[in-house]
Amino acid sequence: MECITKILESVHNFQKFIEVSGLDLAQYGSYLYLSILVVVLIPAVILGILQVRTKYYGVLVSAGMAVLLIWFTGMGMRFFLLFLLLETILIMSFFHIRSKKKNKYVYYLFLLLSMAPIIIYKLSALSGFSFFGFLGISYLNFKAIQLIIEIYDGAVTKVSVFRLLYFFTFFPTLSSGPIDRYRRFDEDISRKISRKEYLSDYLPNGIRKIIMGLGYKFVIAYLIDTFWLTTIPPGHTFLHTVSYMYAYSFFLFFDFAGYSNFAIGTSYILGVKTPDNFFLPFLSRDIKEFWTRWHISLSKWFGDYLYSRLTMNIMRKKLFKSRYTASYIAQIVTMFTMGMWHGFEAYYLLYGLYHGLLLVGTDLYVRKFNLHKKNKDKFTYQCLQVFATFNIVCFGFLIFSGYLFR
Amino acid sequence: MINMRDKVIKILEDVCESTEIRENPDVDLFEAGLLDSLATVSLLLEIESVFGLVLEPTDVSRPQISSVNNIVAFLKSKGIS
Numbered sequence: 001m002e003c004i005t006k007i008l009e010s011v012h013n014f015q016k017f018i019e020v021s022g023l024d025l026a027q028y029g030s031y032l033y034l035s036i037l038v039v040v041l042i043p044a045v046i047l048g049i050l051q052v053r054t055k056y057y058g059v060l061v062s063a064g065m066a067v068l069l070i071w072f073t074g075m076g077m078r079f080f081l082l083f084l085l086l087e088t089i090l091i092m093s094f095f096h097i098r099s100k101k102k103n104k105y106v107y108y109l110f111l112l113l114s115m116a117p118i119i120i121y122k123l124s125a126l127s128g129f130s131f132f133g134f135l136g137i138s139y140l141n142f143k144a145i146q147l148i149i150e151i152y153d154g155a156v157t158k159v160s161v162f163r164l165l166y167f168f169t170f171f172p173t174l175s176s177g178p179i180d181r182y183r184r185f186d187e188d189i190s191r192k193i194s195r196k197e198y199l200s201d202y203l204p205n206g207i208r209k210i211i212m213g214l215g216y217k218f219v220i221a222y223l224i225d226t227f228w229l230t231t232i233p234p235g236h237t238f239l240h241t242v243s244y245m246y247a248y249s250f251f252l253f254f255d256f257a258g259y260s261n262f263a264i265g266t267s268y269i270l271g272v273k274t275p276d277n278f279f280l281p282f283l284s285r286d287i288k289e290f291w292t293r294w295h296i297s298l299s300k301w302f303g304d305y306l307y308s309r310l311t312m313n314i315m316r317k318k319l320f321k322s323r324y325t326a327s328y329i330a331q332i333v334t335m336f337t338m339g340m341w342h343g344f345e346a347y348y349l350l351y352g353l354y355h356g357l358l359l360v361g362t363d364l365y366v367r368k369f370n371l372h373k374k375n376k377d378k379f380t381y382q383c384l385q386v387f388a389t390f391n392i393v394c395f396g397f398l399i400f401s402g403y404l405f406r
Numbered sequence: 407m408i409n410m411r412d413k414v415i416k417i418l419e420d421v422c423e424s425t426e427i428r429e430n431p432d433v434d435l436f437e438a439g440l441l442d443s444l445a446t447v448s449l450l451l452e453i454e455s456v457f458g459l460v461l462e463p464t465d466v467s468r469p470q471i472s473s474v475n476n477i478v479a480f481l482k483s484k485g486i487s
Contacts, residue, residue: 153462288442303443308463311447327444 014072025073027135027175028213028262036068041269048198054271055166055189065171069135076134083117083137087144088164090114095151095159107152114144118341126344138341139177140168142301147182149305156182163189172266176259178277178297188272202268209265217258224251236404245398252397253281256295275300282393285385286366287358290393298338307334324363331363332356342400351400358392410487413456414477421448431474446471457486 017023024030028037040061047054071077094110097103117132118141124131147164150156159182167185193202229247232240260277267274281294291299307330314326332353339352366372375381398404411431418427422440427433435441441449449471450461459481470480 150464153465155462155465304464308443308447311444312451312463315447315451323444323448327447 011071015074018072019074025069027069028217028259037266040065041266044270045203048193048203048269048271049195051193051195051198053189053192058170058189058270058272059162059166062166062169062171062174065174066169069171069174073135076132076137079117079132079137080134083132083134083140084165084168086117087114087168088161091144091147091151091159091164092161094148095156098151098154102152102154107148111145111148111152114148115141117141122340122344136175139173139175139179142179142298143168143182146301146305150182158186170267170272172263172270172272173274176256176263178260178263178274179301180272180274180297184275185272191271193271198271202271202273206265206268209261209268211265213258213260213262213265215258216254216261221251221254221258224254241398241403244401244403245394248401248403249394249397252401253278282390283386284389284393285382286389287355287362287392288366290389291355291359294393302334302338306337307331310334324367328360328363331359335359345402345405347399347402347405351396354396354399358396410457410481411474411478414474414481417449417452417456418474418477421445421452427474433474434472436468436472441471453481457481459484459486 018025023032025033027033044054044057044061047057066080067077069075070080090110090113094106097106118137121130121132121137125133147156147159151159163186164182166189167180167182170180170185173180224247229244229251232244232247257278264274264276275297277295277297279293279296281290284290284293310330310333311323311326314320314329315323320326320329333356335356336349336352338355339348339350342348342351415428415431418435418440419425422435422445424440427435427440433440447463450463450466454460466480469476471477
């Protein structure tokens with residue numbers, strides 16, 4: 001007992017120290033974190049070269065990182081642990097039940113329970129009294145929901161508490177993804193990686209991604225923020241708003257894509273090929289293509305677990321004559337839900353609705369307009385498409401930023 | 407008696423709204439822009455009604471359904487002939 005009190009006391013002192021000294025521990029966002037990262041990755045590289053599986057080391061470091069990033073910085077360690085406990089119990093017991101019997105209503109119940117943390121958190125945030133929040137909750141909850149769904153499908157046929165906890169706490173993607181899938185992650189950590197493969201693929205590609213992350217986030221995003229975004233004077237004149245729209249869009253991309261590259265690169269060094277998150281999104285020719293290039297792990301998640309399933313269910317029930325109607329409804333519901341996932345603030349909901357309607361509009365345009373059909377293979381027309389899509393997307397980010405509501 | 411390959415081609419011609427599939431059974435349907443998310447969903451539903459095999463979107467990986475030949479191989483692996 002005395003020992004625990006002492007530990008808690010020293011953590012409390014450390015929290016105070018961080019607060020007073022102004023130390024920044026933001027994941028991939030501060031030089032302090034990056035220095036710690038380098039120290040932590042050196043043993044991982046040695047293990048990789050020695051052809052030793054890094055999962056035990058990975059679990060150890062992830063636990064340490066959780067303490068550093070969540071506990072020491074006061075980002076809701078209690079809720080983080082409660083979340084892990086709750087979701088692990090839910091997933092393990094649902095796995096047990098499902099292996100005996102497939103019952104739709106039990107599934108719905110577990111699905112709802114697995115979503116409870118994020119729903120409670122987002123609702124409470126709206127009321128101003130934030131409850132159940134911790135660093136990364138929005139991203140971690142996707143992993144839990146996905147497991148319940150795939151266990152019900154019969155796709156996930158083995159789960160262990162150890163692997164589950166590693167999947168949840170895997171530190172490179174802790175705070176903001178990319179959102180991985182259990183079966184994929186499980187395969188990765190079970191693989192034996194040869195020295196040759198580690199040295200020719202995992203390590204160099206990991207380092208390359210980390211360097212890209214450094215360039216995107218610490219150079220480009222930093223410059224945009226310092227010399228453009230934060231220099232826009234207050235007052236919502238037309239010119240300020242337009243300037244803010246582009247500055248914010250570029251900043252968001254370089255900051256988030258930079259973060260993602262860091263997370264992916266770090267994962268590679270630990271022997272896990274976390275999926276990519278961005279692929280030249282501002283060169284998309286239409287909104288549909290944009291969502292295959294922007295925040296890919298999120299849009300794929302919504303595509304697989306909400307849009308496709310909803311469309312299939314509507315079509316199975318034959319509620320509408322045209323399959324396109326089913327798809328349109330599913331698209332709007334999916335994008336609106338994506339908006340809600342960001343938060344229940346009006347501008348997030350509007351952002352979701354905006355993209356839902358854009359997807360429907362894009363489909364109608366591509367299928368119905370002769371102008372498009374005649375010109376779609378012409379280079380000039382394609383350039384115009386990219387330009388138009390870029391501006392439509394930036395306007396979306398302007399809504400998303402909340403600037404218009406301030 | 408129509409064989410399974412012909413049924414698959416018929417389904418794909420419907421869901422992709424294209425007739426060029428029969429000519430090249432190895433063409434990558436995703437890269438050719440023929441299979442988007444809605445067409446994929448329709449394909450799964452057609453497989454369900456024609457072959458009685460219920461598939462969720464995450465039960466199949468992209469390579470498994472990326473061409474006529476791959477789909478035929480995938481269905482065979484599920485015991486359909």
